[in-house]
Amino acid sequence: MRYEELTIEGRNPVLEAFRAGKTVDRLFILDGCQDGPVKSILREAKKGDTIINFVKKERLDQLSETGKHQGVIAYTAAYDYATVEDILQIAKDKDEPPFIIVLDNIEDPHNLGAMIRTANQAGAHGIIIPKRRAVGLTATVAKVSAGAINYTPVAKVTNLAVTIEELKKEGLWFVCADMDGEVMYKLDLKGPIGLVIGSEGEGVGRLVKEKCDFIAKIPMLGNIDSLNASVAMGVLSYEIVRQRMS
Incomplete structure:
Protein backbone atom coordinates (compact mmCIF):
# COMPACT_ATOMS: atom_id res chain seq x y z
CA MET A 1 0.00 0.00 0.00
CA ALA A 77 -2.15 15.19 4.39
CA ALA A 78 -1.40 11.56 3.69
CA TYR A 79 -5.04 11.23 2.65
CA ASP A 80 -7.71 13.67 1.54
CA TYR A 81 -10.28 14.89 4.03
CA ALA A 82 -14.00 14.33 3.64
CA THR A 83 -16.75 16.82 4.49
CA VAL A 84 -19.32 16.48 7.26
CA GLU A 85 -21.94 16.20 4.49
CA ASP A 86 -20.03 13.21 3.03
CA ILE A 87 -20.25 11.45 6.40
CA LEU A 88 -24.00 12.08 6.72
CA GLN A 89 -24.49 10.82 3.16
CA ILE A 90 -22.75 7.52 3.98
CA ALA A 91 -25.21 6.94 6.85
CA LYS A 92 -28.10 7.80 4.53
CA ASP A 93 -26.84 5.43 1.80
CA LYS A 94 -26.61 2.61 4.36
CA ASP A 95 -30.06 3.53 5.71
CA GLU A 96 -28.61 3.73 9.25
CA PRO A 97 -28.96 6.42 11.92
CA PRO A 98 -25.72 8.47 11.79
CA PHE A 99 -22.94 7.45 14.18
CA ILE A 100 -20.14 10.03 14.15
CA ILE A 101 -16.99 10.24 16.29
CA VAL A 102 -15.88 13.78 17.23
CA LEU A 103 -12.28 14.09 18.46
CA ASP A 104 -11.20 17.15 20.43
CA ASN A 105 -7.47 17.97 20.46
CA ILE A 106 -6.06 14.50 19.77
CA GLU A 107 -2.38 15.27 19.07
CA ASP A 108 -0.85 11.77 19.07
CA PRO A 109 -0.85 10.20 15.56
CA HIS A 110 -0.86 6.69 17.06
CA ASN A 111 -4.04 7.48 18.98
CA LEU A 112 -5.76 8.94 15.91
CA GLY A 113 -4.75 5.94 13.77
CA ALA A 114 -6.08 3.50 16.39
CA MET A 115 -9.31 5.51 16.65
CA ILE A 116 -9.90 5.39 12.88
CA ARG A 117 -9.37 1.62 12.99
CA THR A 118 -11.82 1.16 15.88
CA ALA A 119 -14.37 3.55 14.34
CA ASN A 120 -14.35 1.46 11.19
CA GLN A 121 -14.91 -1.81 13.08
CA ALA A 122 -17.65 -0.27 15.24
CA GLY A 123 -19.54 0.87 12.16
CA ALA A 124 -19.11 4.62 12.69
CA HIS A 125 -19.86 6.57 9.52
CA GLY A 126 -16.99 9.01 9.98
CA ILE A 127 -14.75 11.05 12.25
CA ILE A 128 -14.59 14.82 12.76
CA ILE A 129 -11.40 16.54 13.94
CA PRO A 130 -10.55 20.22 14.48
CA LYS A 131 -8.18 22.12 12.19
CA ARG A 132 -5.99 23.44 15.01
CA ARG A 133 -4.23 21.82 17.97
CA ALA A 134 -4.82 18.33 16.60
CA VAL A 135 -2.95 15.83 14.45
CA GLY A 136 -4.07 15.50 10.83
CA LEU A 137 -4.01 12.53 8.46
CA THR A 138 -0.28 11.91 8.46
CA ALA A 139 1.50 8.84 7.10
CA THR A 140 1.88 7.53 10.68
CA VAL A 141 -1.88 7.85 11.26
CA ALA A 142 -2.52 6.00 8.00
CA LYS A 143 -0.17 3.13 8.94
CA VAL A 144 -1.59 2.71 12.47
CA SER A 145 -5.15 2.66 11.05
CA ALA A 146 -4.22 -0.61 9.27
CA GLY A 147 -6.06 0.37 6.09
CA ALA A 148 -9.22 1.66 7.82
CA ILE A 149 -8.35 5.19 6.64
CA ASN A 150 -9.44 4.08 3.15
CA TYR A 151 -12.96 3.30 4.36
CA THR A 152 -13.73 5.63 7.27
CA PRO A 153 -13.87 9.30 6.20
CA VAL A 154 -12.29 12.01 8.34
CA ALA A 155 -13.57 15.60 8.14
CA LYS A 156 -11.60 18.58 9.41
CA VAL A 157 -13.60 21.56 10.69
CA THR A 158 -12.73 25.05 11.93
CA ASN A 159 -14.96 24.97 15.01
CA LEU A 160 -16.14 21.75 16.70
CA ALA A 161 -18.78 23.48 18.84
CA VAL A 162 -20.41 25.10 15.78
CA THR A 163 -20.28 21.79 13.86
CA ILE A 164 -22.01 20.01 16.76
CA GLU A 165 -24.75 22.68 16.72
CA GLU A 166 -25.25 22.14 12.97
CA LEU A 167 -25.41 18.36 13.39
CA LYS A 168 -28.00 18.72 16.15
CA LYS A 169 -30.23 20.36 13.55
CA GLU A 170 -29.81 17.16 11.49
CA GLY A 171 -31.25 15.18 14.41
CA LEU A 172 -28.04 13.98 16.09
CA TRP A 173 -27.50 14.19 19.81
CA PHE A 174 -24.10 14.12 21.47
CA VAL A 175 -22.52 12.15 24.27
CA CYS A 176 -19.17 13.19 25.67
CA ALA A 177 -16.74 11.00 27.61
CA ASP A 178 -15.84 12.49 30.98
CA MET A 179 -15.30 11.24 34.55
CA ASP A 180 -17.93 13.67 35.83
CA GLY A 181 -20.74 11.95 33.91
CA GLU A 182 -23.33 9.24 34.33
CA VAL A 183 -22.12 5.62 34.08
CA MET A 184 -22.41 4.74 30.38
CA TYR A 185 -24.57 1.63 30.99
CA LYS A 186 -27.35 3.86 32.37
CA LEU A 187 -27.55 6.05 29.25
CA ASP A 188 -29.71 5.46 26.18
CA LEU A 189 -27.17 5.57 23.34
CA LYS A 190 -29.44 4.52 20.49
CA GLY A 191 -30.45 6.62 17.47
CA PRO A 192 -28.44 9.27 15.56
CA ILE A 193 -25.43 9.91 17.78
CA GLY A 194 -22.15 11.78 18.00
CA LEU A 195 -19.53 10.44 20.42
CA VAL A 196 -17.13 13.15 21.65
CA ILE A 197 -13.69 12.14 22.95
CA GLY A 198 -11.02 14.53 24.26
CA SER A 199 -7.27 14.30 24.68
CA GLU A 200 -5.86 12.39 27.63
CA GLY A 201 -4.27 15.48 29.15
CA GLU A 202 -7.06 18.01 28.84
CA GLY A 203 -10.18 15.98 28.07
CA VAL A 204 -12.98 17.57 26.06
CA GLY A 205 -12.74 21.39 25.88
CA ARG A 206 -15.30 23.40 27.88
CA LEU A 207 -17.11 24.94 24.88
CA VAL A 208 -17.47 21.56 23.17
CA LYS A 209 -18.55 19.85 26.41
CA GLU A 210 -21.30 22.46 26.93
CA LYS A 211 -22.81 21.51 23.54
CA CYS A 212 -23.14 17.83 24.51
CA ASP A 213 -26.50 16.42 25.61
CA PHE A 214 -25.08 13.73 27.89
CA ILE A 215 -21.82 13.02 29.68
CA ALA A 216 -20.83 9.35 29.90
CA LYS A 217 -18.48 7.91 32.47
CA ILE A 218 -16.62 4.63 31.91
CA PRO A 219 -16.47 2.67 35.20
CA MET A 220 -12.88 2.71 36.51
CA LEU A 221 -12.08 -0.12 38.91
CA GLY A 222 -8.30 0.20 39.04
CA ASN A 223 -5.81 2.47 40.77
CA ILE A 224 -5.44 5.16 38.11
CA ASP A 225 -8.20 7.46 36.96
CA SER A 226 -8.07 7.41 33.19
CA LEU A 227 -7.82 5.28 30.06
CA ASN A 228 -5.83 5.96 26.91
CA ALA A 229 -8.03 8.17 24.67
CA SER A 230 -8.29 5.57 21.89
CA VAL A 231 -9.23 2.83 24.40
CA ALA A 232 -11.91 5.07 25.97
CA MET A 233 -13.29 5.74 22.49
CA GLY A 234 -13.33 1.98 21.77
CA VAL A 235 -15.15 1.13 25.01
CA LEU A 236 -17.87 3.75 24.43
CA SER A 237 -18.19 2.93 20.72
CA TYR A 238 -18.90 -0.70 21.51
CA GLU A 239 -21.47 0.24 24.13
CA ILE A 240 -23.20 2.14 21.32
CA VAL A 241 -22.86 -0.94 19.08
CA ARG A 242 -24.28 -3.18 21.83
CA GLN A 243 -27.30 -0.93 22.32
CA ARG A 244 -27.90 -0.64 18.57
CA MET A 245 -27.89 -4.42 18.21
CA SER A 246 -30.13 -5.14 21.22
Whole structure:
Protein backbone atom coordinates (compact mmCIF):
# COMPACT_ATOMS: atom_id res chain seq x y z
CA MET A 1 0.00 0.00 0.00
CA ARG A 2 1.41 3.40 -0.96
CA TYR A 3 1.22 6.44 1.28
CA GLU A 4 1.66 9.93 -0.10
CA GLU A 5 4.77 11.83 0.89
CA LEU A 6 4.29 13.54 4.22
CA THR A 7 6.95 16.25 3.83
CA ILE A 8 7.47 18.31 0.67
CA GLU A 9 10.56 20.50 0.45
CA GLY A 10 11.68 23.21 -1.96
CA ARG A 11 9.86 26.05 -3.70
CA ASN A 12 8.77 24.35 -6.91
CA PRO A 13 7.64 21.06 -5.32
CA VAL A 14 5.59 22.93 -2.69
CA LEU A 15 4.03 25.25 -5.28
CA GLU A 16 3.17 22.24 -7.48
CA ALA A 17 1.59 20.47 -4.50
CA PHE A 18 -0.76 23.43 -4.00
CA ARG A 19 -1.54 23.67 -7.70
CA ALA A 20 -2.26 19.93 -7.88
CA GLY A 21 -4.89 20.40 -5.17
CA LYS A 22 -3.07 18.49 -2.43
CA THR A 23 -4.24 19.23 1.11
CA VAL A 24 -1.35 21.07 2.77
CA ASP A 25 -1.85 21.08 6.52
CA ARG A 26 1.10 23.21 7.53
CA LEU A 27 3.65 25.40 5.79
CA PHE A 28 7.03 26.47 7.18
CA ILE A 29 8.68 29.47 5.50
CA LEU A 30 12.01 31.17 6.21
CA ASP A 31 11.26 34.33 8.19
CA GLY A 32 11.80 37.48 6.11
CA CYS A 33 11.80 35.62 2.78
CA GLN A 34 9.68 37.69 0.37
CA ASP A 35 10.79 36.82 -3.18
CA GLY A 36 8.47 35.94 -6.08
CA PRO A 37 8.20 32.15 -5.67
CA VAL A 38 7.59 32.47 -1.91
CA LYS A 39 4.89 35.08 -2.52
CA SER A 40 3.23 32.69 -4.99
CA ILE A 41 3.33 29.89 -2.40
CA LEU A 42 1.83 32.17 0.28
CA ARG A 43 -0.92 33.26 -2.10
CA GLU A 44 -1.85 29.60 -2.74
CA ALA A 45 -1.66 28.74 0.97
CA LYS A 46 -4.05 31.54 1.90
CA LYS A 47 -6.71 30.16 -0.48
CA GLY A 48 -7.13 27.10 1.75
CA ASP A 49 -6.85 26.32 5.43
CA THR A 50 -3.09 25.86 5.56
CA ILE A 51 -1.46 26.94 8.83
CA ILE A 52 1.52 29.15 7.95
CA ASN A 53 4.58 29.36 10.23
CA PHE A 54 7.45 31.81 9.64
CA VAL A 55 10.54 30.25 11.21
CA LYS A 56 14.31 30.70 11.46
CA LYS A 57 16.71 28.79 9.20
CA GLU A 58 17.76 26.52 12.10
CA ARG A 59 14.17 25.30 12.46
CA LEU A 60 13.89 24.54 8.73
CA ASP A 61 17.22 22.68 8.79
CA GLN A 62 15.89 20.64 11.71
CA LEU A 63 12.64 19.76 9.87
CA SER A 64 14.33 19.04 6.54
CA GLU A 65 14.83 15.45 5.41
CA THR A 66 16.70 16.33 2.21
CA GLY A 67 18.78 19.35 3.27
CA LYS A 68 17.45 21.16 0.16
CA HIS A 69 14.42 23.02 1.51
CA GLN A 70 15.17 26.43 -0.15
CA GLY A 71 13.41 28.13 2.74
CA VAL A 72 10.11 26.25 2.26
CA ILE A 73 8.75 23.02 3.80
CA ALA A 74 5.14 21.78 3.58
CA TYR A 75 3.36 19.04 5.50
CA THR A 76 0.69 17.45 3.34
CA ALA A 77 -2.15 15.19 4.39
CA ALA A 78 -1.40 11.56 3.69
CA TYR A 79 -5.04 11.23 2.65
CA ASP A 80 -7.71 13.67 1.54
CA TYR A 81 -10.28 14.89 4.03
CA ALA A 82 -14.00 14.33 3.64
CA THR A 83 -16.75 16.82 4.49
CA VAL A 84 -19.32 16.48 7.26
CA GLU A 85 -21.94 16.20 4.49
CA ASP A 86 -20.03 13.21 3.03
CA ILE A 87 -20.25 11.45 6.40
CA LEU A 88 -24.00 12.08 6.72
CA GLN A 89 -24.49 10.82 3.16
CA ILE A 90 -22.75 7.52 3.98
CA ALA A 91 -25.21 6.94 6.85
CA LYS A 92 -28.10 7.80 4.53
CA ASP A 93 -26.84 5.43 1.80
CA LYS A 94 -26.61 2.61 4.36
CA ASP A 95 -30.06 3.53 5.71
CA GLU A 96 -28.61 3.73 9.25
CA PRO A 97 -28.96 6.42 11.92
CA PRO A 98 -25.72 8.47 11.79
CA PHE A 99 -22.94 7.45 14.18
CA ILE A 100 -20.14 10.03 14.15
CA ILE A 101 -16.99 10.24 16.29
CA VAL A 102 -15.88 13.78 17.23
CA LEU A 103 -12.28 14.09 18.46
CA ASP A 104 -11.20 17.15 20.43
CA ASN A 105 -7.47 17.97 20.46
CA ILE A 106 -6.06 14.50 19.77
CA GLU A 107 -2.38 15.27 19.07
CA ASP A 108 -0.85 11.77 19.07
CA PRO A 109 -0.85 10.20 15.56
CA HIS A 110 -0.86 6.69 17.06
CA ASN A 111 -4.04 7.48 18.98
CA LEU A 112 -5.76 8.94 15.91
CA GLY A 113 -4.75 5.94 13.77
CA ALA A 114 -6.08 3.50 16.39
CA MET A 115 -9.31 5.51 16.65
CA ILE A 116 -9.90 5.39 12.88
CA ARG A 117 -9.37 1.62 12.99
CA THR A 118 -11.82 1.16 15.88
CA ALA A 119 -14.37 3.55 14.34
CA ASN A 120 -14.35 1.46 11.19
CA GLN A 121 -14.91 -1.81 13.08
CA ALA A 122 -17.65 -0.27 15.24
CA GLY A 123 -19.54 0.87 12.16
CA ALA A 124 -19.11 4.62 12.69
CA HIS A 125 -19.86 6.57 9.52
CA GLY A 126 -16.99 9.01 9.98
CA ILE A 127 -14.75 11.05 12.25
CA ILE A 128 -14.59 14.82 12.76
CA ILE A 129 -11.40 16.54 13.94
CA PRO A 130 -10.55 20.22 14.48
CA LYS A 131 -8.18 22.12 12.19
CA ARG A 132 -5.99 23.44 15.01
CA ARG A 133 -4.23 21.82 17.97
CA ALA A 134 -4.82 18.33 16.60
CA VAL A 135 -2.95 15.83 14.45
CA GLY A 136 -4.07 15.50 10.83
CA LEU A 137 -4.01 12.53 8.46
CA THR A 138 -0.28 11.91 8.46
CA ALA A 139 1.50 8.84 7.10
CA THR A 140 1.88 7.53 10.68
CA VAL A 141 -1.88 7.85 11.26
CA ALA A 142 -2.52 6.00 8.00
CA LYS A 143 -0.17 3.13 8.94
CA VAL A 144 -1.59 2.71 12.47
CA SER A 145 -5.15 2.66 11.05
CA ALA A 146 -4.22 -0.61 9.27
CA GLY A 147 -6.06 0.37 6.09
CA ALA A 148 -9.22 1.66 7.82
CA ILE A 149 -8.35 5.19 6.64
CA ASN A 150 -9.44 4.08 3.15
CA TYR A 151 -12.96 3.30 4.36
CA THR A 152 -13.73 5.63 7.27
CA PRO A 153 -13.87 9.30 6.20
CA VAL A 154 -12.29 12.01 8.34
CA ALA A 155 -13.57 15.60 8.14
CA LYS A 156 -11.60 18.58 9.41
CA VAL A 157 -13.60 21.56 10.69
CA THR A 158 -12.73 25.05 11.93
CA ASN A 159 -14.96 24.97 15.01
CA LEU A 160 -16.14 21.75 16.70
CA ALA A 161 -18.78 23.48 18.84
CA VAL A 162 -20.41 25.10 15.78
CA THR A 163 -20.28 21.79 13.86
CA ILE A 164 -22.01 20.01 16.76
CA GLU A 165 -24.75 22.68 16.72
CA GLU A 166 -25.25 22.14 12.97
CA LEU A 167 -25.41 18.36 13.39
CA LYS A 168 -28.00 18.72 16.15
CA LYS A 169 -30.23 20.36 13.55
CA GLU A 170 -29.81 17.16 11.49
CA GLY A 171 -31.25 15.18 14.41
CA LEU A 172 -28.04 13.98 16.09
CA TRP A 173 -27.50 14.19 19.81
CA PHE A 174 -24.10 14.12 21.47
CA VAL A 175 -22.52 12.15 24.27
CA CYS A 176 -19.17 13.19 25.67
CA ALA A 177 -16.74 11.00 27.61
CA ASP A 178 -15.84 12.49 30.98
CA MET A 179 -15.30 11.24 34.55
CA ASP A 180 -17.93 13.67 35.83
CA GLY A 181 -20.74 11.95 33.91
CA GLU A 182 -23.33 9.24 34.33
CA VAL A 183 -22.12 5.62 34.08
CA MET A 184 -22.41 4.74 30.38
CA TYR A 185 -24.57 1.63 30.99
CA LYS A 186 -27.35 3.86 32.37
CA LEU A 187 -27.55 6.05 29.25
CA ASP A 188 -29.71 5.46 26.18
CA LEU A 189 -27.17 5.57 23.34
CA LYS A 190 -29.44 4.52 20.49
CA GLY A 191 -30.45 6.62 17.47
CA PRO A 192 -28.44 9.27 15.56
CA ILE A 193 -25.43 9.91 17.78
CA GLY A 194 -22.15 11.78 18.00
CA LEU A 195 -19.53 10.44 20.42
CA VAL A 196 -17.13 13.15 21.65
CA ILE A 197 -13.69 12.14 22.95
CA GLY A 198 -11.02 14.53 24.26
CA SER A 199 -7.27 14.30 24.68
CA GLU A 200 -5.86 12.39 27.63
CA GLY A 201 -4.27 15.48 29.15
CA GLU A 202 -7.06 18.01 28.84
CA GLY A 203 -10.18 15.98 28.07
CA VAL A 204 -12.98 17.57 26.06
CA GLY A 205 -12.74 21.39 25.88
CA ARG A 206 -15.30 23.40 27.88
CA LEU A 207 -17.11 24.94 24.88
CA VAL A 208 -17.47 21.56 23.17
CA LYS A 209 -18.55 19.85 26.41
CA GLU A 210 -21.30 22.46 26.93
CA LYS A 211 -22.81 21.51 23.54
CA CYS A 212 -23.14 17.83 24.51
CA ASP A 213 -26.50 16.42 25.61
CA PHE A 214 -25.08 13.73 27.89
CA ILE A 215 -21.82 13.02 29.68
CA ALA A 216 -20.83 9.35 29.90
CA LYS A 217 -18.48 7.91 32.47
CA ILE A 218 -16.62 4.63 31.91
CA PRO A 219 -16.47 2.67 35.20
CA MET A 220 -12.88 2.71 36.51
CA LEU A 221 -12.08 -0.12 38.91
CA GLY A 222 -8.30 0.20 39.04
CA ASN A 223 -5.81 2.47 40.77
CA ILE A 224 -5.44 5.16 38.11
CA ASP A 225 -8.20 7.46 36.96
CA SER A 226 -8.07 7.41 33.19
CA LEU A 227 -7.82 5.28 30.06
CA ASN A 228 -5.83 5.96 26.91
CA ALA A 229 -8.03 8.17 24.67
CA SER A 230 -8.29 5.57 21.89
CA VAL A 231 -9.23 2.83 24.40
CA ALA A 232 -11.91 5.07 25.97
CA MET A 233 -13.29 5.74 22.49
CA GLY A 234 -13.33 1.98 21.77
CA VAL A 235 -15.15 1.13 25.01
CA LEU A 236 -17.87 3.75 24.43
CA SER A 237 -18.19 2.93 20.72
CA TYR A 238 -18.90 -0.70 21.51
CA GLU A 239 -21.47 0.24 24.13
CA ILE A 240 -23.20 2.14 21.32
CA VAL A 241 -22.86 -0.94 19.08
CA ARG A 242 -24.28 -3.18 21.83
CA GLN A 243 -27.30 -0.93 22.32
CA ARG A 244 -27.90 -0.64 18.57
CA MET A 245 -27.89 -4.42 18.21
CA SER A 246 -30.13 -5.14 21.22
